[in-house]
Structures are given as structure tokens and as C-alpha cells.
Amino acid sequence: MTAPSSLAGEPVVDARLASEHGLTTEEYGGLCDLLGRVPTYTELGIASALYSEHCSYKSSKIHLRRFPTRSRRVVHGPGENAGVVEIGHGWVAAFKMESHNHPSFIEPYQGAATGVGGILRDVFTMGARPIACLDSLRFGNIDGERGARMRHLVDGVVRGIGDYGNCVGIPTVGGETGFHSSYNGNILVNAFALGVCRRERIFTAVASGAGNPILYAGSRTGRDGIHGATMASEAFDSESEAKRPTVQVGDPFTEKVLLEASLEAMRSGVVLGVQDMGAAGLTSSCFEMAARGSAGVELDLDLVPLREASLTPYEIMLSESQERMVFVTQRGQEGTVASILARWGLQARTIGRVTEDGRARLAFRGRTVADMPVEPLVDGAPVYDRPARPPADLARRQEDVRPEVPDDPLGALKRLLGTPELGDKEWIFRQYDSTVRSNTIVGPGSDAAVLRLKGTPSALALTSDVNPSYCWLDPRLGGRQAVAEAVRNLATVGAEPVGMTNCLNFGSPENPEIAWQLRECISGMADACRAFDVPVISGNVSLYNETEGEAVRPTPTVAMVGVIDELMEMGVEGELNRLLGCGFWRPGDRVLLLGRSGDEFGGSAYQRLLYGVEAGRPPSVDLGGEAALCGLLRRARRSGWLSACHDLAEGGLIVALAECAMPWGLGMRGSFDGGPLSLFSEGQGRAIVTASPARVEEVLASAEALGVAASDIGEVGGDRIVLGFDGGAVDGSVDELRRIWTEALPRAVG
Amino acid sequence: MKCGIVVFPGSNCDHDVYHVLGHVLEQETVFLWHQKTSLDGCELIVLPGGFSYGDYLRAGSMAAHSPIMAAVRRHAEAGGRVLGICNGFQMLLEAGLLPGAMRRNRDLRFLSVDVHLRVERDDLVYCSGYRRGEVLRMPIAHAEGNYVDTDEALDDLEQSGQVVFRYVDSEGNLASGANLNGSKRSIAGVCSAEGNVLGLMPHPERCAEALLGNGDGLALLTGAVRVGRGAELPAAVGG
Numbered sequence: 001m002t003a004p005s006s007l008a009g010e011p012v013v014d015a016r017l018a019s020e021h022g023l024t025t026e027e028y029g030g031l032c033d034l035l036g037r038v039p040t041y042t043e044l045g046i047a048s049a050l051y052s053e054h055c056s057y058k059s060s061k062i063h064l065r066r067f068p069t070r071s072r073r074v075v076h077g078p079g080e081n082a083g084v085v086e087i088g089h090g091w092v093a094a095f096k097m098e099s100h101n102h103p104s105f106i107e108p109y110q111g112a113a114t115g116v117g118g119i120l121r122d123v124f125t126m127g128a129r130p131i132a133c134l135d136s137l138r139f140g141n142i143d144g145e146r147g148a149r150m151r152h153l154v155d156g157v158v159r160g161i162g163d164y165g166n167c168v169g170i171p172t173v174g175g176e177t178g179f180h181s182s183y184n185g186n187i188l189v190n191a192f193a194l195g196v197c198r199r200e201r202i203f204t205a206v207a208s209g210a211g212n213p214i215l216y217a218g219s220r221t222g223r224d225g226i227h228g229a230t231m232a233s234e235a236f237d238s239e240s241e242a243k244r245p246t247v248q249v250g251d252p253f254t255e256k257v258l259l260e261a262s263l264e265a266m267r268s269g270v271v272l273g274v275q276d277m278g279a280a281g282l283t284s285s286c287f288e289m290a291a292r293g294s295a296g297v298e299l300d301l302d303l304v305p306l307r308e309a310s311l312t313p314y315e316i317m318l319s320e321s322q323e324r325m326v327f328v329t330q331r332g333q334e335g336t337v338a339s340i341l342a343r344w345g346l347q348a349r350t351i352g353r354v355t356e357d358g359r360a361r362l363a364f365r366g367r368t369v370a371d372m373p374v375e376p377l378v379d380g381a382p383v384y385d386r387p388a389r390p391p392a393d394l395a396r397r398q399e400d401v402r403p404e405v406p407d408d409p410l411g412a413l414k415r416l417l418g419t420p421e422l423g424d425k426e427w428i429f430r431q432y433d434s435t436v437r438s439n440t441i442v443g444p445g446s447d448a449a450v451l452r453l454k455g456t457p458s459a460l461a462l463t464s465d466v467n468p469s470y471c472w473l474d475p476r477l478g479g480r481q482a483v484a485e486a487v488r489n490l491a492t493v494g495a496e497p498v499g500m501t502n503c504l505n506f507g508s509p510e511n512p513e514i515a516w517q518l519r520e521c522i523s524g525m526a527d528a529c530r531a532f533d534v535p536v537i538s539g540n541v542s543l544y545n546e547t548e549g550e551a552v553r554p555t556p557t558v559a560m561v562g563v564i565d566e567l568m569e570m571g572v573e574g575e576l577n578r579l580l581g582c583g584f585w586r587p588g589d590r591v592l593l594l595g596r597s598g599d600e601f602g603g604s605a606y607q608r609l610l611y612g613v614e615a616g617r618p619p620s621v622d623l624g625g626e627a628a629l630c631g632l633l634r635r636a637r638r639s640g641w642l643s644a645c646h647d648l649a650e651g652g653l654i655v656a657l658a659e660c661a662m663p664w665g666l667g668m669r670g671s672f673d674g675g676p677l678s679l680f681s682e683g684q685g686r687a688i689v690t691a692s693p694a695r696v697e698e699v700l701a702s703a704e705a706l707g708v709a710a711s712d713i714g715e716v717g718g719d720r721i722v723l724g725f726d727g728g729a730v731d732g733s734v735d736e737l738r739r740i741w742t743e744a745l746p747r748a749v750g
Numbered sequence: 751m752k753c754g755i756v757v758f759p760g761s762n763c764d765h766d767v768y769h770v771l772g773h774v775l776e777q778e779t780v781f782l783w784h785q786k787t788s789l790d791g792c793e794l795i796v797l798p799g800g801f802s803y804g805d806y807l808r809a810g811s812m813a814a815h816s817p818i819m820a821a822v823r824r825h826a827e828a829g830g831r832v833l834g835i836c837n838g839f840q841m842l843l844e845a846g847l848l849p850g851a852m853r854r855n856r857d858l859r860f861l862s863v864d865v866h867l868r869v870e871r872d873d874l875v876y877c878s879g880y881r882r883g884e885v886l887r888m889p890i891a892h893a894e895g896n897y898v899d900t901d902e903a904l905d906d907l908e909q910s911g912q913v914v915f916r917y918v919d920s921e922g923n924l925a926s927g928a929n930l931n932g933s934k935r936s937i938a939g940v941c942s943a944e945g946n947v948l949g950l951m952p953h954p955e956r957c958a959e960a961l962l963g964n965g966d967g968l969a970l971l972t973g974a975v976r977v978g979r980g981a982e983l984p985a986a987v988g989g
Contacts, residue, residue, distance in 0.1 A: 253760050567961075
């Protein structure tokens with residue numbers, strides 16, 4: 001082949017063009033040194049994608065190393081398309097969470113839909129069949145005239161997620177949705193998917209064996225999504241609207257047939273490696289596969305199936321057209337894979353082969369348009385230890401603002417339940433199929449979703465959590481709290497955590513205050529992961545979530561997976577769906593409060609939503625105490641003592657009790673040892689459980705043995721929540737609370 | 751009874767029905783690829799839920815023209831049992847094997863919720879485990895389940911007893927709040943004049959095990975594979 005060169009009509013490559021591609025002068029210089037010449041236009045495009053934060057983690061890598069990534073269950077940690085852990089009985093779970101924030105803000109429906117598509121492909125390229133999704137969403141203010149655009153975004157994102165996941169047939173079983181003005185200019189759409197597979201059937205994305213063919217499968221390549229990875233690594237400005245063409249367009253039907261065809265192809269025994277084309281399309285899939293196999297690739301771009309013939313090599317390599325895959329097969333077995341794909345109505349074409357010289361060589365119309373070393377570009381991407389310092393106003397943020405004692409605690413409860421933040425999210429999740437695949441025992445709206453694992457006595461539990469206000473006030477504590485709450489949520493259904501994934505959503509890391517947030521959040525999360533022995537097996541970093549200098553609240557979304565080894569230990573088969581939920585359902589059950597109650601109002605829903613105060617220190621997180629509580633919950637669950645369980649989170653005890661009462665319309669009567677303000681405290685490490693009177697002694701004795709504070713605060717029954725406190729009582733109709741709660745979100749989104 | 755579940759590109763409830771028929775009810779169950787032209791001796795044919803061909807045209811319309819549908823039609827015309835669930839029901843309408851049509855849900859959004867159904871016929875083999883008037887709870891998950899036909903046709907349908915399930919409240923009463931997708935006359939499921947072809951929007955296969963908290967759908971699938979004849983079924987059926 002000839003020496004690589006740009007094509008006629010392509011822009012002249014120089015430092016200025018490199019800068020327009022998001023490369024710094026140093027990065028561009030390094031690239032020229034690496035190649036020993038000025039890169040071609042195609043090479044510049046490739047390098048800019050591989051060096052983007054989205055692909056290279058250049059600003060976060062140094063911090064991500066703090067996460068524990070191993071355990072006896074981990075099969076594949078970070079670095080693969082999805083992490084893989086053993087879940088027992090010869091099965092493994094592959095899961096990951098990924099952001100699609102930037103595209104969803106620009107084009108909510110397609111942005112969110114393709115976010116779901118991308119994460120599903122990450123899972124099934126591992127050979128695992130996706131069985132569940134979660135979605136963690138953050139929106140800005142949706143009220144009034146100024147909220148009109150945000151309501152449009154809520155509607156588009158929810159429709160996009162629903163239409164894609166529903167069509168592919170993967171249930172969305174949980175997630176979370178929050179609202180805060182810091183997301184006015186940058187919404188967050190974090191999609192999680194989990195798949196299962198037999199241990200021996202796991203695949204990895206490795207290109208190996210010189211001479212083996214590289215097959216392209218799925219949709220044709222078009223111009224959509226070019227530079228998506230680069231866009232996702234930039235802040236927004238007034239020009240962002242013009243980036244709409246960088247948002248990909250999804251086709252869930254093609255995804256579904258690609259899913260079935262890929263799994264079938266992988267079972268055929270002739271496939272060696274699989275990789276989807278996600279961010280940075282063909283570029284990242286080929287480079288990353290080659291890097292993992294310490295191999296090279298040779299591609300003939302004339303063979304790539306195109307939507308229109310006029311695409312340039314630069315566009316072909318950077319297109320983020322959806323529903324595309326790359327397979328490496330054994331030599332001579334291309335036909336086997338192609339015929340499986342053809343049966344599903346999909347095209348497969350050999351576009352190149354694996355080489356052994358560690359270089360990526362791309363040909364187009366008889367010319368070489370790129371010839372680059374793979375490994376230095378993928379693994380040798382720049383790594384930055386960005387300057388970090390605490391925000392100048394941190395001390396002021398953390399100044400304690402004494403909360404007002406509520407004159408009317410019931411009124412305060414109603415106002416909280418009437419906010420979109422704490423209101424019922426059914427308006428969202430009723431648009432998502434949550435029961436397809438017929439595994440869902442506990443679906444959306446609970447602390448953790450529970451899915452049975454067919455053919456085994458086990459079940460999986462899934463949850464996602466983060467409190468951005470806590471993270472803003474004290475990122476280390478906030479990071480720790482997010483992990484602790486996820487572990488607690490899993491414990492409420494008796495599940496042992498087996499692995500975690502995350503989406504780290506922050507502003508620009510080039511701002512030292514944001515770099516500090518990122519570092520501190522990760523430290524806090526890593527501390528908690530070690531304390532609970534939860535490995536981080538995959539994850540995603542989304543930086544530059546800021547618009548004209550306004551960054552989002554630091555939002556390190558945690559998604560965690562737990563295993564319930566013996567589902568039937570927890571109770572009678574026909575009652576499991578109720579007793580693994582959080583609702584009161586059996587009159588006469590005792591209501592117990594577990595964990596120590598202290599007054600914690602920093603970043604609380606009470607202060608924030610009722611008084612507009614976001615200040616103080618967030619609730620302290622006692623990792624030892626949390627572990628003891630979770631141990632108690634799991635033991636009580638495994639012993640079949642509990643009939644319901646709910647963790648205390650935003651809004652504190654009184655909101656939690658309302659959330660227990662509303663699902664089945666059954667109230668409680670009791671009393672609480674504390675003042676009216678304490679009803680709203682967000683002290684961590686607490687849960688409400690219910691048990692039949694005959695079981696109360698066992699729960700209390702077990703709590704004492706484990707050093708967990710426990711008190712009997714009342715009895716389930718009636719249609720009111722009646723809770724005495726020091727100096728008064730809350731007495732509210734469950735029906736009325738439920739009406740306020742269920743109407744909150746539909747009213748807000750209009 | 752040998753059961754065949756037709757797999758169209760985009761079917762996504764095929765595995766769920768297989769699980770109930772094959773594993774829970776322990777029937778001989780096979781998948782039938784949409785390009786086949788024979789039913790391999792299956793006596794019960796299930797058209798499962800999903801988004802066949804993405805439902806990019808009208809729900810079920812492309813699938814209704816699949817090669818296998820000619821065999822399904824012959825099977826139905828000979829009195830054989832055909833059960834269409836959700837997307838499968840939509841296909842039966844598009845194929846003309848059942849009367850009526852589907853529109854987008856009333857509020858134009860996908861609906862994934864549990865609904866209550868009233869059993870209107872208990873003389874069909876499918877409903878042999880239910881009593882007439884019984885109220886069932888089943889999940890729905892669809893964007894196009896708003897059943898429609900002309901008033902005249904609906905009168906005929908009612909007169910000939912082809913309405914098998916209706917959306918009702920938990921007490922069994924018709925109410926617009928219980929008819930979430932806006933179906934005419936709250937119709938959730940209809941059968942052919944002979945009663946051997948049944949289509950419904952709710953998903954019995956997702957509520958056929960106590961473990962999932964609801965076993966109301968099991969009787970329907972049990973009835974579907976019941977050997978013998980339902981009171982209204984012609985002699986050609988069953989056996």
C-alpha cells in the first residue's frame with residue numbers, strides 16, 4: 001500500500017484543525033510524534049475520538065483506579081463492554097450503566113432511545129441475554145412557563161426509553177427520577193442493562209488470530225452521530241442546538257433481530273470476538289478489539305455497507321449509526337455467521353482482517369487513508385491529573401441552617417408528597433414494559449426490583465441511587481452515601497450485593513472545583529465499596545455536563561446488583577411479591593424502626609423542597625452501622641420474619657411510612673420517640689420493617705445481637721397513618737395522601 | 751397437546767409463553783419460524799406478543815402476511831385452536847381471522863399496568879377454568895390496544911357472543927377509568943364465531959405462576975391445551 005494521505009478536498013491538517021477536534025496543542029504534537037508525520041484527515045478524526053474523555057477517560061482514569069474491582073465472583077471487571085459476575089448455579093450476570101446526557105438534551109426521544117440501545121448491545125455482545133433495564137434520570141425545573149422545554153424533555157426521554165426497551169422486549173424494572181435547577185441546561189439520562197448467561201458462554205471483545213476475517217453486521221453506516229463521542233466530551237453553549245445532527249437515530253426492531261442473531265451466532269462456535277459499534281463507531285470498536293488482542297486490523301472501507309455512497313473515510317470511521325456490530329470469526333467461517341444473520345434479515349459483510357503487526361491500516365478506493373499504531377492510541381491516550389481544589393464557597397455551603405420546626409407536620413408531609421421529586425413516578429414507569437420476560441416479582445417503585453432467575457431457586461435484586469444535593473454539599477460523604485443506600489436497598493429484599501456499576505456525571509474537569517468533586521465522590525464511593533466488599537465491575541464517565549459555566553450537581557449514579565440465593569426462604573410463594581415490596585399489606589403486623597435516629601437536615605428534602613435551603617453537612621454515613629443494619633435485614637429476610645421492608649431516605653421517617661401505606665392503601669397506628677422535626681430527618685442507616693407479632697421478638701433479639709437499634713413503633717391497619725410524637729400526632733388519611741402523591745407528577749408534566 | 755409458538759422477527763413474548771406451556775404445564779412445545787409453511791402437527795398455535803417487524807406500519811400488519819400465516823389460517827378454518835396474545839391478537843385482526851381493528855391507546859402512550867378483566871364466556875375451551883362474570887387481574891403492555899369496529903359490527907359481535915373479556919374495575923363493573931386504552935365497549939378479547947380462535951391484549955403468560963404474585967392467567971393457558979372439546983367447539987376441534 002501507499003503511504004497514507006488525505007484525500008482531495010479534505011481540510012489541511014494542522015494544530016488549528018486539531019484544536020477544533022478537541023485536541024490540545026500537546027495532544028496534537030504527541031500524535032504527530034507517534035506517527036512520525038502529520039496525520040491524515042481521517043487519522044485526526046480517529047485520534048480525536050479515541051482521545052475524547054468518553055473513550056479515553058483521560059481526566060478520570062487516575063481517580064477510577066481507586067475503585068476495588070475484584071472479588072471471588074468477578075469474572076470480568078472494567079474494560080470489557082460490560083462487567084461480569086457469578087450469580088450462582090453456573091450463571092453469570094453481565095451489566096453496565098451508561099450515560100446519554102448530551103444527545104438527550106439536544107434530541108430527547110432519539111437521545112434516550114439510543115442510550116438504551118447502546119447499553120443493551122454492551123450486554124449482549126458479552127454473550128448475555130439482556131433481562132432487565134434501569135433508568136436514572138435527572139431533569140431541571142418543570143414548573144411554569146419556563147419549564148415548558150423541560151417538560152418536553154421529560155416527555156421525549158420517557159417515550160424514547162419506553163419505545164426502545166418495549167420493542168426490544170427488555171423490562172425496565174426500576175430506576176429513579178430527580179428534579180433540580182442545576183439540570184436546567186444539562187439533563188442526565190443514565191441507562192443500565194443486565195443480562196444473564198451460562199458461565200462458559202461469556203464472550204469478550206477481542207480481535208485475535210492474524211488473518212481472521214472481520215465481519216460488519218447490522219444497519220448500514222450513515223452520517224448520523226458523527227462526532228458523538230467528542231460532543232459528549234464538551235460543555236454546551238448557545239450553539240448546541242446546531243449539534244442535532246450529531247444525535248443518532250435508533251431502530252429498536254433492528255436491535256431486537258441483531259440481539260437474537262448475535263446470540264445465535266455466538267452459540268455457533270465460530271465467533272472469536274464481538275464488539276458493538278457504540279461511541280466513536282467503527283473507530284472505537286476496531287481499535288479496542290485490536291488493542292485487547294494485541295493485534296492489528298486492516299479494513300477496506302469500500303466494503304462497509306453505506307446508506308449513501310458519498311460518505312468519506314473520515315465519516316465512515318466516525319459515524320455513530322446505531323445497531324451495528326463487528327464480529328471476528330475463524331478463517332473460512334464467515335459464511336456460517338452470515339447465514340445466521342441472513343435468517344434474521346440482516347446483512348453481514350467481511351470488511352477486513354486481523355493482522356499481527358499492531359497497526360490499524362485503512363484503505364479507501366485503493367489508497368491508504370490511515371496507518372496508525374493501535375495500542376499507543378488506545379491504551380496510551382493521555383492521562384491527566386487535573387488540578388483540584390475545594391469550591392471557594394464550600395464553607396458557606398456547609399454552614400448549618402437550622403430547620404424550622406413544622407407547626408403542621410401532616411401539612412409538610414402532604415407538600416413533600418406533592419412534589420415531582422417525592423411524588424409517585426408511575427406516570428413514567430407505566431410507559432415502560434416492566435413484566436415482559438415474566439421474571440418480575442417486584443417491579444418499579446420499590447427500593448429494589450426483584451427478578452426470579454428461571455431454572456434456579458435464586459433471584460436477582462437491582463437498584464440505583466444517588467443524592468446529588470448531598471454530593472454537592474460534601475462529595476466524599478455523598479459518594480459514600482450513594483453506595484451505602486444501594487447496599488441498603490438490596491438488603492431490604494434480602495439480597496447480598498455482588499457488583500456495582502456507575503455513571504459519573506459531572507461538569508468540566510478542567511475546572512479545579514469540579515475535578516475536586518470528581519475525586520472526592522470517587523474516594524467516598526471507593527471507601528464504601530471496600531467496606532461492603534462490593535466490586536465495581538463496569539462504569540461510565542460523563543463530564544462536561546455544563547452550560548455556559550453552570551455545572552450540574554455532582555451526580556455519581558450507582559447501580560447495584562444483588563443475589564438472593566434461596567427465594568423460598570423468605571416466605572410463601574404466593575406472597576413473595578407483596579412481602580418483598582415496601583408496602584404494608586397485612587393488618588395486625590407490627591411496625592419496627594431499625595437504626596439509630598439522629599437529626600440530619602443538610603441537603604434534606606425537607607429543607608430543600610419546603611424552604612429552598614440546600615445547605616449544611618449532609619447526613620453522616622457510619623459504614624459499620626450500615627453494614628450491621630444490612631446484615632440484620634438479610635438475616636431477617638432469610639428467616640422469613642419480615643412481611644415488608646422499606647429504607648428511610650429522602651423525607652425521613654414520615655415520608656417512608658407514607659410510602660409504606662400508599663401501595664395497598666393500608667395505614668398504621670403508633671408513636672415515635674422524637675419531636676415533629678425528627679419525623680423529617682434524613683439520618684442514614686435506617687429502615688422500617690413489618691413482621692407478624694409472633695416474629696417481633698426474633699427480629700428485636702437479632703437486632704440487639706448485631707448492635708442495631710430497634711423499636712416497635714406501631715401496628716399496621718386502618719385507612720389512616722396515625723403517628724404520635726413528642727408534643728403531638730400526625731393523623732392523615734392514606735387515600736388523601738395517595739391522591740396527592742399520585743397526582744404530583746402528572747400535574748407537573750401537564 | 752403439541753403447542754407451536756410462532757416466532758416472527760420482533761416477537762418478544764415467545765419465550766414467556768414457551769415457559770408456561772413447556773415448563774409449567776409440561777406440554778410438548780416448539781417454536782415455529784415465521785417462514786415455515788407447515789405447523790408440524792401442532793394442535794395449539796400461539797401468536798405471541800412483541801413488536802413484529804417493529805410494528806412500524808400498523809401493529810401486526812406485516813406479520814399477518816408471513817408465509818406461515820397461510821397454514822395458520824387453514825388450521826383455524828379447520829377448527830384448530832389459535833391463540834393470539836397482544837401483538838398476536840393484532841395479527842389476527844390484520845389477517846382477518848378475528849373481526850375489528852386496533853388504534854393507538856386513548857392517551858397515545860404505551861401502557862404497562864395491571865388491569866381487571868371480566869370473563870364473558872365460560873363455554874369456550876380457553877375459559878373452561880373460569881366462571882362467567884369472574885374478575886381476573888392481568889398485565890397489559892401495549893401502545894395499540896384500543897379496539898374498534900363499527901357500531902353495527904360491535905352489535906353483531908356481542909350478539910354472537912364473541913366478546914370474551916372486557917376491561918372492568920376490581921368489582922367487575924364497566925367504567926371508563928378501567929378501560930385505559932379506550933377500547934370500544936371495553937373489549938379486551940374476542941373469539942371467532944366458532945370459538946376456536948381467541949385474541950386478547952392482556953398477557954396471561956405473565957401471570958401464570960404464584961411466584962410472580964398472580965396466577966390468574968394460568969387457567970386460560972391450561973384451557974387452551976385441554977384435551978377434549980369446549981361446549982361451543984365443533985367436533986373438529988380438540989382430541
